[in-house]
Amino acid sequence: MIPFRVVFQPGVPLYEQVAFAAKKAIVSGQLRPGDPFPSVRALSAEFKINPNTAHKVTGALLDEGLLEVRPGLGAVVADRPVSTAAERTRLLNREIEQLVVEAKRLRLSLDDVSAALDRHWSKLDSPQEAKR
Amino acid sequence: MIPFRVVFQPGVPLYEQVAFAAKKAIVSGQLRPGDPFPSVRALSAEFKINPNTAHKVTGALLDEGLLEVRPGLGAVVADRPVSTAAERTRLLNREIEQLVVEAKRLRLSLDDVSAALDRHWSKLDSPQEAKR
DNA sequence: ACATGTGTACTATGTCACACCATACACATG
DNA sequence: CATGTGTATGGTGTGACATAGTACACATGT
Structure with a gap:
């Protein structure tokens, strides 16, 4: 399956x-x-x-x-996905900047975004269902 | 200009x-x-x-x-960009999930991502140049 | 040896987004 | 009346996307 x-x-x-x-x-x-x-x-x-x-x-x-x-x-x-420094900075700049701009447009607080980040991070740590 | x-x-x-x-x-x-x-x-x-x-x-x-x-x-x-609850949850779910998945693929730590988030957030708070 | 399942490679069709070119109209201001 | 604004309409070209169909080299099952 x-x-x-x-x-x-x-x-x-x-x-x-x-x-x-x-x-x-x-x-x-x-x-x-x-x-x-x-x-x-x-x-x-x-x-x-x-x-x-x-x-x-x-x-x-x-x-x-x-x-x-x-x-x-x-x-x-694959055993171990490689990652270059260029990939990391690309992600940390372009993608996070987009997120921040969108969040500020929607008048969200940094705490809101940070909390959502923590939630999704732990959600993908173990295959358990997250509460809604 | x-x-x-x-x-x-x-x-x-x-x-x-x-x-x-x-x-x-x-x-x-x-x-x-x-x-x-x-x-x-x-x-x-x-x-x-x-x-x-x-x-x-x-x-x-x-x-x-x-x-x-x-x-x-x-x-x-416009005076005050409106934001609906649907827009917020859409952002906080789809976009942050994508970010987390990419970050985990690149084997980044939550602290790294969180630090980058803080940096970009304050960078857009006032029109001052951020240090590199 | 043979059939099966795998990744991979072609050609072709149709739809749609993207960006361009060009023209035209309604509106407000000087 | 001329100018600058947003808006609308046609058309053209390129490329991505998804589809269909066919074909080949490889490894494994029997």
């Missing part, structure tokens, strides 16, 4: 949404290094998407270093 | 980048409620973009409630 679910939203590329769901599963430990990743055809059947679109999902995760491919066998979760 | 600058990045829509730069200027107080917003043709000339693209910029800011239009006169910065 495929260890993650997706509820498709309009306006966002399908392959991106599936890749993000998979990334969440990996990051949160539901898929661990060495675990087999669902095949292109399995993803295609499960999410009712074209095999080419499913292939784009694994391709995206491959580019990010989250998966490794065993030719003829399939893809497995 | 136009009170904000843009360094265009490939892969991101032009109108979105200009709108984000303007939003930053408004949120950080460099453009205050009642101030006149650059005209479509001024934006077009300044950033070397098509008038239609420039018009899409003001249209996007208009939809977000950051601008108001005086017919025949131009657009001015």
Whole structure:
């Protein structure tokens, strides 16, 4: 069985949404290094998407270093996703700046954002359901 | 003179980048409620973009409630951007979740992200240059 | 040896966002 | 009346996205 679910939203590329769901599963430990990743055809059947679109999902995760491919066998979760200093600063600048601007536009307080950050962080620490 | 600058990045829509730069200027107080917003043709000339693209910029800011239009006169910065509860939860869930997933992928600590959040927050509080 | 399942590679079609060009109109101000 | 504003309308080109279909090299099962 495929260890993650997706509820498709309009306006966002399908392959991106599936890749993000998979990334969440990996990051949160539901898929661990060495675990087999669902095949292109399995993803295609499960999410009712074209095999080419499913292939784009694994391709995206491959580019990010989250998966490794065993030719003829399939893809497995990579041992240790590498990260460069450039990637870190890119994330910490562009993405957080966007978040701050949006939060200030909505007149949120820093405490509100910080609390939400803590909540989501611990939510992805262990595979337990968060309270609403 | 136009009170904000843009360094265009490939892969991101032009109108979105200009709108984000303007939003930053408004949120950080460099453009205050009642101030006149650059005209479509001024934006077009300044950033070397098509008038239609420039018009899409003001249209996007208009939809977000950051601008108001005086017919025949131009657009001015709106008095008080409204924010619905739906907008807040959308931001605090989808956008922060994305940030957390990316941060965990890059093996960053919560402290790192939290520190970057504080830094960007105060950076947009007053129009002073942040130290690098 | 053979069938099966895997990743991967092509070609092709259709839709849509994006950015451009150009023109035109209604409005308010000088 | 001319000028500058926002707004609307056509058209063109490029690229991403998702689809369909076909094909190949590889490894593993029997």
